[in-house]
Structure formats: C-alpha cells, structure tokens
Amino acid sequence: MLYLFxxxxxxxxxxxxxxxxxxxxxxxxxxxxTLGAVYAVVAIGYTMxxxxxxxxxxxxxxxxxxxAFVGTSTLLIFNTAGLLSGMPGWVAYILILxxxxxxxxxxxxxxxxxxxxxxxxxPKLITLISAIGVSFLLQDIVRFIADxxxxxxxxxxxxxxxxxxKIKTSSIWDSFDDAFLKxxxxxxxxxxxxxxxxxxxxxxxxxxxxxxxxVAQDRETASLMSINVNxxxxxTFFIGSALGGGTGVLxxxxxxxxxxxxxxxxxxxxxxxxxxxxIGNVRGAMFGGLFIGVLEMFSAANLGIITSGNFGGEYKDVxxxxxxxxxxxxxxxxxxxxxxxxxx
Amino acid sequence: xxxxxxxxxxxxxxxxxxVDGVDFAFPKGKISAVIGPNGAGKTTxxxxxxxxxxxxxxxxxxxxxxxxxxxxxxxxxxxxARTFQNIRLFGSMTVLENVMVGMHIHLKTGLFGTLLRLPxxxxxxxxxxxxxxxxxxxxxxxxxxxxxxxxxxxxxxxRLEIARALATRPKxxxxxxxxxxxxxxxxxxxxxxxxxxxxxxxxTIILIEHDMRLVMxxxxxxxxxxxxxxxxxxxxxxxxxxxxxxxxxxxxxxxQQGVIS
Numbered sequence: 236m237l238y239l240f241x242x243x244x245x246x247x248x249x250x251x252x253x254x255x256x257x258x259x260x261x262x263x264x265x266x267x268x269t270l271g272a273v274y275a276v277v278a279i280g281y282t283m284x285x286x287x288x289x290x291x292x293x294x295x296x297x298x299x300x301x302x303a304f305v306g307t308s309t310l311l312i313f314n315t316a317g318l319l320s321g322m323p324g325w326v327a328y329i330l331i332l333x334x335x336x337x338x339x340x341x342x343x344x345x346x347x348x349x350x351x352x353x354x355x356x357x358p359k360l361i362t363l364i365s366a367i368g369v370s371f372l373l374q375d376i377v378r379f380i381a382d383x384x385x386x387x388x389x390x391x392x393x394x395x396x397x398x399x400x401k402i403k404t405s406s407i408w409d410s411f412d413d414a415f416l417k418x419x420x421x422x423x424x425x426x427x428x429x430x431x432x433x434x435x436x437x438x439x440x441x442x443x444x445x446x447x448x449x450v451a452q453d454r455e456t457a458s459l460m461s462i463n464v465n466x467x468x469x470x471t472f473f474i475g476s477a478l479g480g481g482t483g484v485l486x487x488x489x490x491x492x493x494x495x496x497x498x499x500x501x502x503x504x505x506x507x508x509x510x511x512x513x514i515g516n517v518r519g520a521m522f523g524g525l526f527i528g529v530l531e532m533f534s535a536a537n538l539g540i541i542t543s544g545n546f547g548g549e550y551k552d553v554x555x556x557x558x559x560x561x562x563x564x565x566x567x568x569x570x571x572x573x574x575x576x577x578x579x
Numbered sequence: 580x581x582x583x584x585x586x587x588x589x590x591x592x593x594x595x596x597x598v599d600g601v602d603f604a605f606p607k608g609k610i611s612a613v614i615g616p617n618g619a620g621k622t623t624x625x626x627x628x629x630x631x632x633x634x635x636x637x638x639x640x641x642x643x644x645x646x647x648x649x650x651x652x653x654x655x656x657x658x659x660a661r662t663f664q665n666i667r668l669f670g671s672m673t674v675l676e677n678v679m680v681g682m683h684i685h686l687k688t689g690l691f692g693t694l695l696r697l698p699x700x701x702x703x704x705x706x707x708x709x710x711x712x713x714x715x716x717x718x719x720x721x722x723x724x725x726x727x728x729x730x731x732x733x734x735x736x737x738r739l740e741i742a743r744a745l746a747t748r749p750k751x752x753x754x755x756x757x758x759x760x761x762x763x764x765x766x767x768x769x770x771x772x773x774x775x776x777x778x779x780x781x782x783t784i785i786l787i788e789h790d791m792r793l794v795m796x797x798x799x800x801x802x803x804x805x806x807x808x809x810x811x812x813x814x815x816x817x818x819x820x821x822x823x824x825x826x827x828x829x830x831x832x833x834x835q836q837g838v839i840s
Contacts, residue, residue, distance in 0.1 A: 442679070442682075442683055442686045445672075445676055445679055445680055445683070446680065446683050448669070448671075448672060448676075449669050449672070449680045449683075452669045452670065452671065452672075453667055453669065455631060455651075456663070456667045456669070457669075457680070458650070458651040458652045458655075459629055459631070459651055459652070459655055459660075459661060460652075460655065460680050460681050460683060460743065460746075460747060461652050461653075461655040461656040461681075461683055461684035461747050462652055462680070462683050462684075463650075463652050464652065
C-alpha cells in the first residue's frame, strides 16, 4: 500500500516536472539559440585558426571583447556627435558592425604577424603562451581606454532595438507558455546565420576558400601549388577575427553592459563548442555553439525543477561541461571531427 | 638549349651532405632522369630546386634567372611543378578540387567577385572548371571528378598528382618516382602519358625513378647521383654500361662483369 502510494506520488511529481519544463521550453529554445548563435560564430574563429595552424588562439575571446567595445564606442561617438537621431537604427547597426569587423579583422592580422608568425617554427606551447600574453594585453588596453574615457571599465551602450515580441507558442500546443523575444535576438540570429552562410560559401566555393582548405591539409604541398601560405594564414586571421568582433557587437547590443573580461568565459565556452563539433571543422563549430547555447539555457531554466531545488540555475555551466566531458570521453575527436591519423 | 641549370649545388643537414656540389644542365623540351641508389640525395635535390630547402651553396637558374632564395609558391608560379614520392594529395577534397588548387595562381576572381557572382566571374569559373576537366581527361580521370581524392586507387592518385601539377601550367615538371607502386599495365600507361606531356604540352620533364625499364625507355638524358655527388651523366646507353653506375647499384664485383639490365 505504501509502495503504491509512493509510486503514485513520484509519478505525479514526474508529470508536474515535465509539464513545467514543457511550459518554459519555447523560451529556453529562443534564448538558447540566440546565445548559441553567439557561441557558434566565435567558435568558428577558434576552429579556423586551429584548422590552419593547429594552434589554439587563446586571444580570440579578447578579440570578441574588443569588437564589443569598438561597436559600443562607435555608437557612443555617433550619439555625442548628434548623428544618431537622424539615422535609422538599422543603418547605425550596419555601420557599427562593419567598423568593429574591420577593426578586429585587421587587429587579428596584426596579432598574427607580430605575436605568432615569428614563433611558427617554435613548439606550439610557446605560441600558446604568446596568445595568453596577447589576451592579457588586450584586456588591459581596453580597460585602460575605457577607464580613461568613461571613468569606469564597465560600459553601458545604447541599445538600438529594445522592443519585446511575444511569440504565441501557446497556440501551437497548450503545454507551452508564450515566449518573449527581444527584437535584437532576431537580429543576432539573422546576422549570425548570414555570417555563417557567407563563410560556408566562401570556404567551399571560392578560390581562396579552396586554398585555405589546401593549406589546412598540407601547408608545404599547398605552397608548391603556387599558393601564398602567409597570405592564406593572414586571411584566415582576418576572417576569424572579424567574425569574432562582429559577434562582440551583437553581444553588446543584446546584453547592454560590457566589461573587458567578457571575452574570457565566453571564449572558453566558444572554444568548448569548437572542440565539441570537432576542432578544425567549421560546420561542427556552428553546431557545437548552438548545442551549448541551448544546453546552457535549458539547465538555467530547469535545473532547479529537476533536482527539486537542490541545485539552482547557477549550476548551468557545470551541467554543460559535464555533458561535454562525457561526449569527449566517448568521442574525443568531437561530434563531427575525424580521428587524427598519425602522419608517418 | 638549357631550361634549368644547377651549378655546384650543396645541401647539408648537420653533418650529412645530402647534395654535394652537383652540376647539371637540363635540356629544354627533353625528358631527363635523376637516378641513384636509395639515399643518394635525389628527393633532396628536388626539394632544393622547388624551394622547400634553401641550398647551402651553389646556383639554380630557371630560364637564365636565379631561383635561389625564392619562396616555393613563387618558384611554382615561375614554372616548376612537381609530384611527390609519397603521394601528397589533398585527401579530403574532391578530384576536381585538387586540380583547382593547382590552378590557384591563374584564377583572377577575388573574394567579392565570387560572392557577387558577376557575369565575368561566372565565365571564369566555367572556364576554369572546363580547364580542370580537360586536365582530368588528359590523365584519364574525368569520370572520377567528384570522388574524394583519398578514395582513388594508388595509380589513379599518382595520375591526379600529375594533373594537379599540370594545372599550375609549368615549364618544367618534376616527377618523383611516378611509377612507384604501379602494376606493369599502369606503368605502360604512365610511360605513354609522360611522352604525351612532353610532346603535346611541350613541357620539360625531370623524373626520379627506380624502374630502370621506364628510365631507359623514356629518358633523353640521365643524371646519376650517389652519396649526393654526380657520378655520371649521359644518354641511356652510356649510363647502362658505365662501371661507376653499376658499382653504385650492385657493388664492385658486379661492376667488373657488365651491364645493368
């Protein structure tokens, strides 16, 4: 009798749990995909550089952060100059995106030239340390400039699109709640998807994309096919960094306040996404980013419900990384990576 | 007439001198072979010519102009292409893409052109694909153009390497053991292909090969290396009976007896 009662109780609790999770699912997906799109585009930067040089560019998170600051400060400068009121929001958006992407793209090329190329024949560990140095340098330079200009290294920008859109997901299925979507989320998703499609076409259809893949597979042979390897590497850094910087702008618009340290954790997660998708694989990085974004939002919303309040949403990163570690134990080359064959 | 000339070429690796003062003039429009026992420095010789290694001493001239200290990709664009002893295709790309990599320098369309797909760019894309197709036809791989390169048979991979090298539009083609691992039937086809490349495309060919039948049948001129030094040069008949060559290959006692078969 007692057993039966307990069984019934657990069953009822389980049912409640599922219905609670279902209610928030549309919102989780919307937020998760937005965040995941940011991870995905940043992850591409890691994976592209790894694909070409077999080296993790740990300064990439800081390039993302610099992009956020360049975009935000450009917008603030526009505002002070009184240009913003006469300008449609989307024009301003495109302007700050292009500015930040050009800036970070060229910065990436410069970093490669100064900090990585002289070390190309050195052990990978040395280059890695150089990258960590670059990332500290960027954090402090940005912090210094932000402090100097605004008196604080926490900078709150101007949001160009602030409205909330209600999506009637409850009309699809009763168990769903309605989801709310910031207009900016749509922009984040749209821009991220456009960037990813553009990159995919570039890599698979253009002569420079083909050259990039050739250099990634065998640098020496590519050079004997008249491909200028240094130019391809610089181009890789330009594209990867521009994508990272552009995502920084999207991030700043989405979350409002930025500081010089946002690149660290976000960079780690994007790197994780790249590893999850199989490092060196661009499409894998896209998938990995979206996967981690959704996973993180799902844990944030439902961890408390699943564990009856023992673990709150603040454990979201732990859950995401536990799942990641589990996947990598069974598939170390990542979901879409190929097992590395030892070169003989 | 000489197209490629090396003079007093030296390449050292630590204490080992892999190429030791080699002089040779490769005649234009001919097939020359570089032969020698294993470890004679033949592949190093190719690597120095193509700019992978910088020579420690000596001079290399292509069409009378020095190519010493010129970067590998610029040497290729000046007209030297090569294949590799251990096949080095871009394995995860398709057969067609491998040839397109070889055409890199001859494609003019930049980044924006490709994205905008202007008529001019589309015409070029079409032209380049046609050219790549013709090259694949030339080596007999046109039916496999969308296959992944590392799924091809060994002989087909060797021919794809030749097509990719031809795509750079070379004046001089270096073939590093093109017949290695081929069966006799494939070797016969390869001999035909190399002859056609010389005659129809008027490309000078320099090959490293251990298959003496192929070397003797194809070569107009032979350079023999042993321990990095030139021990003989000449037409096949001279090489076949040269005592120093026989000694290098088979040892002293064989040298007293006669001829390389």
